[in-house]
Amino acid sequence: MTDGLPPLREVIAKQGLSARKSLGQNFILDLNLTRRIARSAGSLSDHDVLEIGPGPGGLTRALLAEGARHVVAIERDQRCLPILASVSEAYGNRLSVVEGDAKAIDPLQYLNAPVRVVANLPYNIGTELLIDWLTPALWPPFWSSLTLMFQKEVAERIVAEPGSKSYGRLSVLAQWRAAAHIAMTIPAAAFTPPPKVTSAVVHLDALAHPRFPADPEKLQKLTAAAFGQRRKMLRSSLKALAPDITEILEKSDIDPTRRAETLSIEEFCHLSRNLG
Numbered sequence: 001m002t003d004g005l006p007p008l009r010e011v012i013a014k015q016g017l018s019a020r021k022s023l024g025q026n027f028i029l030d031l032n033l034t035r036r037i038a039r040s041a042g043s044l045s046d047h048d049v050l051e052i053g054p055g056p057g058g059l060t061r062a063l064l065a066e067g068a069r070h071v072v073a074i075e076r077d078q079r080c081l082p083i084l085a086s087v088s089e090a091y092g093n094r095l096s097v098v099e100g101d102a103k104a105i106d107p108l109q110y111l112n113a114p115v116r117v118v119a120n121l122p123y124n125i126g127t128e129l130l131i132d133w134l135t136p137a138l139w140p141p142f143w144s145s146l147t148l149m150f151q152k153e154v155a156e157r158i159v160a161e162p163g164s165k166s167y168g169r170l171s172v173l174a175q176w177r178a179a180a181h182i183a184m185t186i187p188a189a190a191f192t193p194p195p196k197v198t199s200a201v202v203h204l205d206a207l208a209h210p211r212f213p214a215d216p217e218k219l220q221k222l223t224a225a226a227f228g229q230r231r232k233m234l235r236s237s238l239k240a241l242a243p244d245i246t247e248i249l250e251k252s253d254i255d256p257t258r259r260a261e262t263l264s265i266e267e268f269c270h271l272s273r274n275l276g
Contacts, residue, residue: 003090008058026191027055034062040183041118041147044068048111052102052119055080057087059120064091071095072110074102120149134173135216146204155182155200167261169223172268178204212269219272226260233257248274
């Protein structure tokens, strides 16, 4: 880094900052690694970037160093705010920090299109935020891409193919409206404190149009029911959605004795339309 800021480990020690499990925090102190993550998001100089849970700013500094037009970072941990203020000052105020809960804040008031979302998401809200970003009523969304860190197991679910062990609700919702791939895996030793699992960075590019027509709310309910009881046949796992589910499945050219992991995204979308 050439931003004149001290190493992150030194910053954290000076502030007496430790990661809080209650906030789902795990810090990456290797600035070479955070720059790799930032570069995996694609060109940043012509985008605003939304970051959730920046903590002491390791990824934030990387995004700015890689030329992000402007970074909006949402952070609820007040202990991190003075550190992030120093980062903003070092980068000519190309960083805006918004204090609060990412689930309760509308970031659009702070961003100018086009927007990339790049974040080492807090583990306790990561999946919930991803689903929110994938299922707005109107498409295309406010973001052009998402570059997000998850537990490797979650990342594998996002990119999984039908019929595989990892294929599930996240696979359908992500691949219905986006092109997704795993950009890199990150060992536990890269974090402070090290989590008990390996992590992975997933990159999703928003498609101009969903692959197949479907209502996002109906598709959410359908996939939640289908994969909530994935070992059951569809005629059983989906019966709470419609009393005549066997007839609806047959109308959709889907054998009622199939299980959720065997359905393609196209079949899920077709079924969601027939559910009415």
